[in-house]
Amino acid sequence: MPSIVFLKYVLRYFLPLAVLMVAGGYWGLHNVKNDKINQLTAEVHEQVLVGKASASAKLHLIIRDVLYLSESGLIHNVLNNPDFNSDLSAIAQDWKVLMSTYQVYDQIRWIGPDGKERLRINQTQNGPQRVADQDLQDKSDRYYFSKSIALQPNQFYFSPFDLNKEHGEIEFPRKPMIRLSKPVLDAQGESHGVLVLNYLGDDLLKEIKKHKPEINHHLWLANEAGYWLIGSTPKDEWGFMFNKPDLTIKTRYPEAWYKILTHEQGVFSDQDGVWAFDTIRPLREAALVNLAKMENIVVSDLPELDKDLSSSPQYPPYFWKLIYHIPTKEINASVYSAQQSVYMGLFGLLAMLFIGSLFWARVRMAKD
Numbered sequence: 001m002p003s004i005v006f007l008k009y010v011l012r013y014f015l016p017l018a019v020l021m022v023a024g025g026y027w028g029l030h031n032v033k034n035d036k037i038n039q040l041t042a043e044v045h046e047q048v049l050v051g052k053a054s055a056s057a058k059l060h061l062i063i064r065d066v067l068y069l070s071e072s073g074l075i076h077n078v079l080n081n082p083d084f085n086s087d088l089s090a091i092a093q094d095w096k097v098l099m100s101t102y103q104v105y106d107q108i109r110w111i112g113p114d115g116k117e118r119l120r121i122n123q124t125q126n127g128p129q130r131v132a133d134q135d136l137q138d139k140s141d142r143y144y145f146s147k148s149i150a151l152q153p154n155q156f157y158f159s160p161f162d163l164n165k166e167h168g169e170i171e172f173p174r175k176p177m178i179r180l181s182k183p184v185l186d187a188q189g190e191s192h193g194v195l196v197l198n199y200l201g202d203d204l205l206k207e208i209k210k211h212k213p214e215i216n217h218h219l220w221l222a223n224e225a226g227y228w229l230i231g232s233t234p235k236d237e238w239g240f241m242f243n244k245p246d247l248t249i250k251t252r253y254p255e256a257w258y259k260i261l262t263h264e265q266g267v268f269s270d271q272d273g274v275w276a277f278d279t280i281r282p283l284r285e286a287a288l289v290n291l292a293k294m295e296n297i298v299v300s301d302l303p304e305l306d307k308d309l310s311s312s313p314q315y316p317p318y319f320w321k322l323i324y325h326i327p328t329k330e331i332n333a334s335v336y337s338a339q340q341s342v343y344m345g346l347f348g349l350l351a352m353l354f355i356g357s358l359f360w361a362r363v364r365m366a367k368d
Contacts, residue, residue, distance in 0.1 A: 006361055014357035018350060025346035036338045037274070040331065044276035044324040045267050047219070051211040051322050052278045058104075058204045059285045062180060065098065066156060066197045069108065070182035075195075079186040088119045092130045095121045099128040106164070106177065107198040110184060113149065113191055115140020123200075137167075147298060148181035148194040155296045156182040157194075158282055161201055161229055161320070163241045170241060176201030176229070205230055208322065218325040224317050226250035226257055249323070260321055273327045280320040 069075070074091050088110075095108045099121060110119040117136035121128050139145045142165075148157045159179035164171045181196040205221070208230060212219035221230040223240075226248035231237040239247025250257040256275055259268055265278040283297045299318045 006365055010354075010357045010361040013360050014354055017353055021346060021349050021353065025343075028346075032339050036334055037269075037331065040326055040334065041267055041269075041274055041276070044217075044274060044326060047211045048265075048276045048278045048322055048324050051208045051219070051324075052280055054207045054211070055204055055280050055320075055322070056285050058207060059280075059282050061102070062104070062178070062197065062199045063286050065102070065105075066180040066182055066195070069095070069098070069197065070156070070184070070195050075110075075184065076187070079184065079192055092119060092121060095119075096128040096130070099123055104200050104203040105197060106175065106200050107196075109139075109196045109198075110193060111139055111145060111148075111196055112193040115142075115145050115149075118193065144179045144181060144196065145194070148183070148196065149191075151181070151183050151194070151298060152296075153183055153185055153189065155298050156180060157298045158286075158318070160299075160318075161223060163238055164198070174234075174238065176205060176238075178204075201229075212324075217330065218323075218327070220249070220321075220323040220325065222249050222321045222323060224319050224321075226261075229320065249321075256325075260323060271328065273325055273329075273331055276324045278322050280322055281318070282320075283318060 072091070072094065074094050078088065078091060091110075099105050099108065103123065106123050108121050109117055112118045116138050117131075120131040120136055122131055144157065144159045147159075151157055157180065159177075159181075161176065161178050164175040164177040178199045178201050179196055180199065181194045184192045184195050186192060208221055209219065218232050219230065220228055220232070222228055225240065227238070227240045228236045228247065228249070229238070231247075236247055239245065245251075248257075249260070253272060256268075256270060256272060259266070260275070260277045263277075267274070267276045269275070283299070286297060
């Protein structure tokens with residue numbers, strides 16, 4: 001039967017080389033997959049490093065500013081003047097200049113020992129404005145005042161990263177805030193309250209968000225408890241301000257959070273995708289650039305973290321985790337896209353081999 005003989009010749013020419021081609025194609029697909037995953041891993045690691053460097057630069061700026069303001073000659077002149085209650089306009093003007101030059105501060109305040117504001121400059125759409133004396137508020141019940149007023153002369157206070165409140169209510173639109181404060185002392189060392197600088201946290205958050213290149217990749221910032229400060233969506237963010245303990249990375253990705261919490265930095269893969277992370281420690285940043293000694297920086301009551309779970313137990317548990325996450329679905333899509341050229345090349349070669357096998361089978365049949 002000529003047709004059966006012809007088919008045998010076709011398979012004899014086609015199958016051995018086809019098996020070799022498929023094996024080579026499988027090897028090529030495997031290499032392309034590894035190369036793509038390695039490329040993605042390197043990219044996310046780089047983005048985390050750049051994001052951390054940007055955040056650190058912002059922290060250096062605001063720490064320098066609070067130290068500058070607290071040591072200003074203007075405020076010391078007022079404090080050491082017997083009639084210092086009469087005129088704060090020179091200080092107000094100096095603060096306005098700073099807030100106009102660096103538009104990253106929402107408020108600068110001098111709060112007296114009784115918790116009542118003595119001077120306050122607000123950032124507004126029309127630039128920095130001094131608040132009228134009759135509109136100054138009592139902040140004696142706010143956590144940052146109680147921490148600040150207890151500071152020693154050489155200490156300063158660094159608040160948690162949270163949302164601003166006005167008259168006891170969370171301000172909307174949300175206004176992320178970090179507060180730094182330092183005691184206000186006269187020449188005799190007598191306390192006259194504290195200087196409080198309100199840093200607009202969106203300045204830092206926007207700087208970090210610049211390093212998110214892909215729409216379906218996740219760039220997150222989380223506090224030490226795992227709450228999102230930058231999340232995939234706004235509804236995931238600031239859960240601790242709204243009493244929503246389920247809005248944490250720990251709850252959603254417990255295994256990944258354990259690795260992130262117990263290491264200072266790193267890159268790893270699991271069933272949820274590729275992760276890269278680093279730790280931002282504001283207190284260490286101040287110490288690294290010789291702005292303050294670690295022991296002179298006071299923070300609010302912090303969660304008790306098991307030292308076995310801390311990546312750096314020598315530091316206070318005040319830190320943020322910068323996390324870049326590529327979900328498994330996105331990795332698979334990227335790998336599949338990169339493998340298309342291998343698939344096309346393999347199918348093309350198999351097609352050419354089949355056509356060639358048909359040709360040589362016909363030649364063989366003609367000779368027979």
